[in-house]
Amino acid sequence: MxxxxxxxxxxxxxxxxALSRFGAELLGYDAYTGNEVPFxxxxxxxxxxxxxxSADPRKYGFHATLKAPMALAPGKTETELVAACATFAGxxxxxxxxxxxxxxxSGFIAVIPAEPVGALQQLAADCVREFDCFRPALTAEDRARRKPERLPERQRDYLDRWGYPYVMEEFRFHMTLTGRLDAERRGPILEMLRARFATLDLDTLAIDRIALFKQDDAEARFRIIGEWALAR
Structure with missing residues (x-):
């Protein structure tokens, strides 16, 4: 387990x-404070x-994954992970x-890039590689939970190598706002979310920081315990 x-x-x-407030309001949860927010x-x-x-993304807080959730490998500590985040950002x-x-x-609605950005793919790949020493070996149970038999070969290989299938070429930046929706429900909800997002007047978004999220137990939501601006 x-x-x-x-x-x-x-x-x-x-x-x-404004983007954090937008996400927190729609998820009903602020990962910075750990508090619920009115919808x-x-x-x-x-x-x-x-x-x-919005139940599925609420558990994780409004975010885009760079290094997927993991327990700590034997011998690794939270203090060491915090220090590694600071080193990476520096x-x-x-x-x-x-x-x-x-x-x-993939059936849910999210904030995504309008077009691919090579530097973003590189940032995500660097996170996967540089923090992998903190990840414990993938157990058979955790591997089975990912249903590897349904994954394409490359994603299955990445699951075995990195503990998560959606990395490297398979990485897709997304800040999730809903769970998976049937096609007939998706249209009106997408229209509403686009209208709300348009009020932010956010033409560009710099991916200029990383945040360390922590989940204490299976029932807990993830919360932010540290953040670092990336050095230019």
């Missing part, structure tokens, strides 16, 4: 940013069951910038 606590390295917009009225008008629609690198849009991805 997956161990706890679990940690993840994510992108999260700054605590005071916007418009969400429940389009989807009276909005709490259920290495000068090109700062990716995306043109963010709200769209459907």
């Amino acid at each position: 997956t161990g706890f606590p679990r940690y993840a390295i994510y992108f999260a917009a700054g605590a005071d940013s 916007p009225a418009g969400a429940s008008r389009v989807a009276p069951d909005w709490r259920d629609v 290495k000068a690198r090109p700062i990716p910038s995306i043109r963010p849009v709200v769209d459907s991805i």
Whole structure:
């Protein structure tokens, strides 16, 4: 069984940013404070069951995955992981910038880049590689939970190598807003989310920081325990 606590390295917009407020309101949870947030009225008008629609991403907080959730490998400590995050952020690198849009991805709705950005793919790959020493070996149970028989060969290989199938060429940046939706439900919800997102007037988004999220146990939500600006 997956161990706890679990940690993840994510992108999260700054605590005071309009994008963070947008995500926290729609998920009903602020990962910076650990507090619940009232849903916007418009969400429940389009989807009276909005709490259920947003239940899956609420557990993780509004984020984009860079290094997927993991327990710590034997001998590794939270203090060491925090120090590694600071070291990683301190290495000068090109700062990716995306043109963010709200769209459907694999059946759920998320904030995604309008077009691929090579520097973002590189940042995600660097996170996967450099933090992998903190990840324990993949157990047979955790591997089976990913249903490897349903994955394409490359994703299956990545699952075995990195403990997560959606890395390297398979990485797709997304900040999730809903769980998976049937096609007939997706249209009105997508329209509502795009309209709300348009009010942010966010033409570009710099992926200029990493955040360390922690989940204490299986029932807990992830919360942010540290964040670092990336050195340019």
